[in-house]
Amino acid sequence: xxxxxxxxxxxxxxxxxxxxxxxxxxxxxxxxxxxxxxxxxxxxxxxxxxxxxxxxxxxxxxxxxxxxxxxxxxxxxxxxxxxxxxxxxxxxxxxxxxxxxxxxxxxxxxxxxxxxxxxxxxxxxxxxxxxxxxxxxxxxxxxxxxxxxxxxxxxxxxxxxxxxxxxxxxxxxxxxxxxxxxxxxxxxxxxxxxxxxxxxxxxxxxxxxxxxxxxxxxxxxxxxxxxxxxxxxxxxxxxxxxxxxxxxxxxxxxxxxxxxxxxxxxxxxxxxxxxxxxxxxxxxxxxxxxxxxxxxxxxxxxxxxxxxxxxxxxxxxxxxxxxxxxxxxxxxxxxxxxxxxxxxxxxxxxxxxxxxxxxxxxxxxxxxxxxxxxxxxxxxxxxxxxxxxxxxxxxx
Numbered sequence: 001x002x003x004x005x006x007x008x009x010x011x012x013x014x015x016x017x018x019x020x021x022x023x024x025x026x027x028x029x030x031x032x033x034x035x036x037x038x039x040x041x042x043x044x045x046x047x048x049x050x051x052x053x054x055x056x057x058x059x060x061x062x063x064x065x066x067x068x069x070x071x072x073x074x075x076x077x078x079x080x081x082x083x084x085x086x087x088x089x090x091x092x093x094x095x096x097x098x099x100x101x102x103x104x105x106x107x108x109x110x111x112x113x114x115x116x117x118x119x120x121x122x123x124x125x126x127x128x129x130x131x132x133x134x135x136x137x138x139x140x141x142x143x144x145x146x147x148x149x150x151x152x153x154x155x156x157x158x159x160x161x162x163x164x165x166x167x168x169x170x171x172x173x174x175x176x177x178x179x180x181x182x183x184x185x186x187x188x189x190x191x192x193x194x195x196x197x198x199x200x201x202x203x204x205x206x207x208x209x210x211x212x213x214x215x216x217x218x219x220x221x222x223x224x225x226x227x228x229x230x231x232x233x234x235x236x237x238x239x240x241x242x243x244x245x246x247x248x249x250x251x252x253x254x255x256x257x258x259x260x261x262x263x264x265x266x267x268x269x270x271x272x273x274x275x276x277x278x279x280x281x282x283x284x285x286x287x288x289x290x291x292x293x294x295x296x297x298x299x300x301x302x303x304x305x306x307x308x309x310x311x312x313x314x315x316x317x318x319x320x321x322x323x324x325x326x327x328x329x330x331x332x333x334x335x336x337x338x339x340x341x342x343x344x345x346x347x348x349x350x351x352x353x354x355x356x357x358x359x360x361x362x363x364x365x366x367x368x369x370x371x372x373x374x375x376x377x378x379x380x381x382x383x384x385x386x387x388x389x390x391x392x393x394x395x396x
Contacts, residue, residue: 020321024282025326025369026333028275029362033334036358038341041189051375055106055137056225057235059088062246072125074193079213080245087242088217095234096223104137106130106218109201111208111371116174117165125162126175127196128204131156135219139264145169146184154183160194162256173197176207276369287319291381298381311382316371319378323370327363334362 061078066332086103092103109128113123131148135141144159146169157167162185169174171182188194205211224231231249238247291298301311335354 004096020286021283021319021322021370022326022329024279024286025222025323025366028272028279028369029327029330029366030105030337031275031334032272032365033331033362034337034341034356035272036361037338037355040355041338041342041353050331055246056221057219057231057238057249059084059217059219059238059242059245061108062216072222074125074127074192075215076110076125079210080217082145082212082214084105084242085214085217086240088219088247091237091238091241092126092219092221092224092234095230095237096221098223099224101221104133104220106133106137106220107201107214108216108218109204109208109213110209110215111176111204111210111211113175113208117167117171122165124175125192125196126204127193127198128201130201137218140189140302142187144187145185146182147225149200151178152200153178154199155180155185155186157182157197158186158194158196159188161196164263171189173296175199176206178203185210206228216365258346258358276365279369280373283369284377287374288377291315298330308382312378315378315382316374319374323367324363325366326370327366330366331359331362354355 022327053059055333059080060075061080064075064078085107089103089105093099093101096103107130111126111128113124113126116122117124127337127345135148143156146156157173163181167182167183169185171184172179174180176196186193186198202211205213224234235247235249238245298311301314306314
């Protein structure tokens with residue numbers, strides 16, 4: 001214990017060179033922490049990113065006739081019995097085999113109808129949806145104005161539809177003989193949703209005498225987003241086991257994004273390894289320089305009875321302490337860098353989250369860099385003879 005205390009005192013006695021060593025350790029630790037935390041945030045935010053580009057998979061009637069598709073490209077006249085929903089969910093859960101994995105099922109009912117806006121009659125597509133479930137599955141959904149409906153007689157309009165028809169908040173639209181107040185205007189997403197009128201699911205079903213039927217079943221699941229083969233298996237099983245429906249993966253952006261995420265992580269980890277190697281080389285040079293300047297000190301310690309193992313303990317304890325400090329400083333610095341990177345560039349909205357596992361990784365990397373770089377010069381100079389330590393060539 002006394003040897004470790006002596007080692008810590010030596011660190012503070014050589015503040016300048018100890019600071020150089022500390023910086024050489026902090027840099028790779030901070031870079032590694034930034035990369036790990038950023039990819040962890042990206043992974044946890046994958047469902048949000050994927051939701052901007054559609055659902056994981058959709059289930060619709062099997063043979064949709066072209067003449068029954070609306071002008072904005074959705075099926076408005078063919079339906080699926082609601083009983084199919086439970087079968088689809090069962091197959092998806094059997095495919096992912098993880099009871100804790102969240103499967104979000106979003107159903108929609110589409111109907112093309114003539115709406116009354118004021119006194120004007122306009123042909124439109126009405127979408128009956130459950131707003132709470134839709135927002136859970138698609139956190140990217142935003143309103144440009146207003147709020148989400150709070151009762152059964154309120155609706156949300158797609159942005160393009162509202163602007164083209166000059167409809168604003170608090171105006172009313174009449175569909176199926178029932179009047180709805182416009183509660184919010186949806187942000188444009190360059191999709192068919194920009195041209196729809198959204199109202200509560202059960203109300204629209206009842207209004208058009210289609211209780212017990214849906215137009216489409218949408219599934220959102222992160223595991224399927226991440227695994228292309230698992231997604232293909234789920235689609236194939238649904239099509240095989242449920243008649244008169246067709247399951248599709250309308251886009252595989254999220255699957256491709258996750259694959260790209262993993263490849264990017266491997267590439268950046270290679271950069272981290274290179275950074276650690278450079279840091280170890282720098283630490284090695286600094287340690288060697290410091291130890292050669294302490295040759296006489298080593299000789300004095302040996303002359304008063306210090307053994308080789310005691311010398312190794314003293315010097316390695318110094319560098320172990322510096323490595324731990326490097327890890328303790330590097331991780332918070334990585335947190336700050338991650339936050340700035342997210343706020344200014346990535347916009348994942350993950351904030352600052354402390355991960356205990358990554359704290360331990362940061363400490364281990366700091367200790368690893370320090371001990372690996374310092375062991376050889378420490379070991380070599382601990383073998384020096386007392387008489388050789390006072391030779392004039394070591395001075396300076």
